[in-house]
Amino acid sequence: xxxxxxxxxxxxxxxxxxxxxxxxxxxxxxxxxxxxxxxxxxxxxxxxxxxxxxxxxxxxxxxxxxxxxxxxxxxxxxxxxxxxxxxxxxxxxxxxxxxxxxxxxxxxxxxxxxxxxxxxxxxxxxxxxxxxxxxxxxxxxxxxxxxxxxxxxxxxxxxxxxxxxxxxxxxxxxxxxxxxxxxxxxxxxxxxxxxxxxxxxxxxxxxxxxxxxxxxxxxxxxxxxxxxxxxxxxxxxxxxxxxxxxxxxxxxxxxxxxxxxxxxxxxxxxxxxxxxxxxxxxxxxxxxxxxxxxxxxxxxxxxxxxxxxxxxxxxxxxxxxxxxxxxxxxxxxxxxxxxxxxxxxxxxxxxxxxxxxxxxxxxxxxxxxxxxxxxxxxxxxxxxxxxxxxxxxxxxxxxxxxxxxxxxxxxxxxxxxxxxxxxxxxxxxxxxxxxxxxxxxxxxxxxxxxxxxxxxxxxxxxxxxxxxxxxxxxxxxxxxxxxxx
Amino acid sequence: xxxxxxxxxxxxxxxxxxxxxxxxxxxxxxxxxxxxxxxxxxxxxxxxxxxxxxxxxxxxxxxxxxxxxxxxxxxxxxxxxxxxxxxxxxxxxxxxxxxxxxxxxxxxxxxxxxxxxxxxxxxxxxxxxxxxxxxxxxxxxxxxxxxxxxxxxxxxxxxxxxxxxxxxxxxxxxxxxxxxxxxxxxxxxxxxxxxxxxxxxxxxxxxxxxxxxxxxxxxxxxxxxxxxxxxxxxxxxxxxxxxxxxxxxxxxxxxxxxxxxxxxxxxxxxxxxxxxxxxxxxxxxxxxxxxxxxxxxxxxxxxxxxxxxxxxxxxxxxxxxxxxxxxxxxxxxxxxxxxxxxxxxxxxxxxxxxxxxxxxxxxxxxxxxxxxxxxxxxxxxxxxxxxxxxxxxxxxxxxxxxxxxxxxxxxxxxxxxxxxxxxxxxxxxxxxxxxxxxxxxxxxxxxxxxxxxxxxxxxxxxxxxxxxxxxxxxxxxxxxxxxxx
Numbered sequence: 024x025x026x027x028x029x030x031x032x033x034x035x036x037x038x039x040x041x042x043x044x045x046x047x048x049x050x051x052x053x054x055x056x057x058x059x060x061x062x063x064x065x066x067x068x069x070x071x072x073x074x075x076x077x078x079x080x081x082x083x084x085x086x087x088x089x090x091x092x093x094x095x096x097x098x099x100x101x102x103x104x105x106x107x108x109x110x111x112x113x114x115x116x117x118x119x120x121x122x123x124x125x126x127x128x129x130x131x132x133x134x135x136x137x138x139x140x141x142x143x144x145x146x147x148x149x150x151x152x153x154x155x156x157x158x159x160x161x162x163x164x165x166x167x168x169x170x171x172x173x174x175x176x177x178x179x180x181x182x183x184x185x186x187x188x189x190x191x192x193x194x195x196x197x198x199x200x201x202x203x204x205x206x207x208x209x210x211x212x213x214x215x216x217x218x219x220x221x222x223x224x225x226x227x228x229x230x231x232x233x234x235x236x237x238x239x240x241x242x243x244x245x246x247x248x249x250x251x252x253x254x255x256x257x258x259x260x261x262x263x264x265x266x267x268x269x270x271x272x273x274x275x276x277x278x279x280x281x282x283x284x285x286x287x288x289x290x291x292x293x294x295x296x297x298x299x300x301x302x303x304x305x306x307x308x309x310x311x312x313x314x315x316x317x318x319x320x321x322x323x324x325x326x327x328x329x330x331x332x333x334x335x336x337x338x339x340x341x342x343x344x345x346x347x348x349x350x351x352x353x354x355x356x357x358x359x360x361x362x363x364x365x366x367x368x369x370x371x372x373x374x375x376x377x378x379x380x381x382x383x384x385x386x387x388x389x390x391x392x393x394x395x396x397x398x399x400x401x402x403x404x405x406x407x408x409x410x411x412x413x414x415x416x417x418x419x420x421x422x423x424x425x426x427x428x429x430x431x432x433x434x435x436x437x438x439x440x441x442x443x444x445x446x447x448x449x450x451x452x453x454x455x456x457x458x459x460x461x462x463x464x465x466x467x468x469x470x471x472x473x474x475x476x477x478x479x480x481x482x483x484x485x486x487x488x489x490x491x492x493x494x495x496x497x498x499x500x501x502x503x504x505x506x507x508x
Numbered sequence: 509x510x511x512x513x514x515x516x517x518x519x520x521x522x523x524x525x526x527x528x529x530x531x532x533x534x535x536x537x538x539x540x541x542x543x544x545x546x547x548x549x550x551x552x553x554x555x556x557x558x559x560x561x562x563x564x565x566x567x568x569x570x571x572x573x574x575x576x577x578x579x580x581x582x583x584x585x586x587x588x589x590x591x592x593x594x595x596x597x598x599x600x601x602x603x604x605x606x607x608x609x610x611x612x613x614x615x616x617x618x619x620x621x622x623x624x625x626x627x628x629x630x631x632x633x634x635x636x637x638x639x640x641x642x643x644x645x646x647x648x649x650x651x652x653x654x655x656x657x658x659x660x661x662x663x664x665x666x667x668x669x670x671x672x673x674x675x676x677x678x679x680x681x682x683x684x685x686x687x688x689x690x691x692x693x694x695x696x697x698x699x700x701x702x703x704x705x706x707x708x709x710x711x712x713x714x715x716x717x718x719x720x721x722x723x724x725x726x727x728x729x730x731x732x733x734x735x736x737x738x739x740x741x742x743x744x745x746x747x748x749x750x751x752x753x754x755x756x757x758x759x760x761x762x763x764x765x766x767x768x769x770x771x772x773x774x775x776x777x778x779x780x781x782x783x784x785x786x787x788x789x790x791x792x793x794x795x796x797x798x799x800x801x802x803x804x805x806x807x808x809x810x811x812x813x814x815x816x817x818x819x820x821x822x823x824x825x826x827x828x829x830x831x832x833x834x835x836x837x838x839x840x841x842x843x844x845x846x847x848x849x850x851x852x853x854x855x856x857x858x859x860x861x862x863x864x865x866x867x868x869x870x871x872x873x874x875x876x877x878x879x880x881x882x883x884x885x886x887x888x889x890x891x892x893x894x895x896x897x898x899x900x901x902x903x904x905x906x907x908x909x910x911x912x913x914x915x916x917x918x919x920x921x922x923x924x925x926x927x928x929x930x931x932x933x934x935x936x937x938x939x940x941x942x943x944x945x946x947x948x949x950x951x952x953x954x955x956x957x958x959x960x961x962x963x964x965x966x967x968x969x970x971x972x973x974x975x976x977x978x979x980x981x982x983x984x985x986x987x988x989x990x991x992x993x
Contacts, residue, residue, distance in 0.1 A: 218906070219900075225897075228714065228719055396708050412708045430897075430913045435899075
């Protein structure tokens, strides 16, 4: 896996005129090109409904790249001219897919490609099934070289739809060909979780019910729904964040050490965590929706006032959960999960609180309040680790204060690679370690399906707060409080 | 202990014209005075052999303080005039001590002091016994108020002399009146060791033979013997550093949690550590003496060429030891101790190396060398903690590097109080937690006595090196290496 770079291939993007391709994938592809990491001779074939020729598609791409000064126009144009092609697939008929197949084979022939293909589905959920079927029926699931298909999130909108989508995908493709993307898994800190735990004996020896009192996972955004109301109205925080990103972090925090570092060993352990989660009851969940409020002193409107949101919308923009993992490592240690829009800060972090010392040896005349030590894993916006521990305040009296040791990635390594870049190269190399396996995605939906089918009441919270008060009560009932506030 | 300040008293310093008083104690006393922490009405009575009146002694003190700009002349003069007195004690006859007693009583009467007395013996070793005897025979061991006696290091030069000194001291004084000083115990980081261990559950849960592979204590000086040859020739590194400072650090690192934070609970636990140390054999010790070499690029002479050092001196300026502590917590964990002059850097630190992970899960094509994690307790020149752990290097390949989380006292608390200041206030308050008890000092001498009586060969090492090669071999034989190099 550490040897040669990816083989030359044809990178086919469905949804090539859409936001994800234009704003996210193109910059990564261009960076790979200018960085000498683009496999020589590889081409990109953009696919979308609208009719357009190669030149128009290249001009569109050059325009998209041009909005960021890190992509100089000359270089962007050279890359696009040499690499980008376009094929309209106006509908999901067999004829359209046959035309696509013909175009693919012609491009490969003309450019001496040996038939390695990636189909990247940068599409809305409802298009995944028809596109996979179209590819399969056209015989594009198996070409002269390897064939891989990348499916963006959301992979389903509940357990039944995820199972249906897996059935379609697996009708044509092997599991090893399918790359279900979760861009959180491309983040360095998320990957580093395994190194942090399993390359550091002292960390792993603390990572259990004997030493840990509670685990908090917070994914807070200060943004509102912004321009994504049509998507978000049909989704909500549980589908948009919890089922995928947050659950990925949860499984990496909680999993057992895998037997090997191959992709199935690791994913087996992640699935086992999900299998050990005690089914959620209604009172384990708080759903919230932001009302008008203020972010950083500026007033912002409520969710229901956002353009494109129904005035009586029941979509949640905040979820808090308390989970139990009933296995040998974690029985008795609550996992608290929280995500929301319009929180006071953008911050993604995992906080593990250690148990308090059994005796407060340093009890003095003034009451000593034992601050439990904590390890924080910072994922966004800074990436790194912090360790909060008790320190003696200088001076004769024995006073104790909480201070932090810190390790921030940026201090040592500078800017981190884009998560999408990591994941794209993985796809090109055929390494699916950082992608979500069929049984994993279903296990995750299985966990949240009861909540989706029978959602608890929706509670308003002011924009700029940490969610409804009920989120505090949720974990106070189990003797804890959220650390990040 | 945290309540009122110290009571007014007479602070009697033997050796009042000497270096320790003039350079170390006077600045602390003046700082207490200007800082409003000098107990109102308390006086200092300087005692030495030479005849001198109060005015001359005050002038001497003002001159000594004047060498440091943090003691403005006007303030220094005001403090000295108001506080300092002098009494010559030309010999150890009963008559001389009777004169001292008369002076003490007169001063107390004239200044309305109620008879609380501290006798601070800033004297060479050989004067401790006669002075304690003189005080006792003159009835100064018990006055109208409380009486405390402070004994500087070295407390003895071997087990027999330490026992003899304790016998003399305890003939007149109760153990609770005797304050055997070790100025390392005044250092914040040394005191913080107990807080670090016992107020932080995750630290204490790692602090044992299950998790720790080895412990290193290094006290390195870059200075040579400087002006102290006459003292040092008769002492050497084992007596000057190991028996006291290093052993204090060792016991604080290794001890069990005390039942209470009172002075005897803590010192009981420290003695237990010393009782559990396996007696040293000759091959557990390396003795070295610096030869000519270079410090920071500048040539320096060897110890035997220093003024006041015998050309054939067999005094060691370097000691390395390997110790075993045969108790439930530490059996099987080697403690490596090392101190020396003319090392490459001035550095005092304790390094605890964790055991390596049981499997190197991250083994890749290029060989993965497991770097064991370490906790470093920094004592000099910076004070703080560092945690060295393994981090994933950003990028697709799973590469691992060692990085550090740091907590440095100075970043949070600024300059730390002088250790002597802490200890002087403790004496004034009668808190002997940070002083060495009779059985403790004897247990320490008992440990090193066999080495003193039968010293292993003296090996030369170049100034500016980490000691003789044999110091590396000493611990390599047990599978380890020194971390600080």
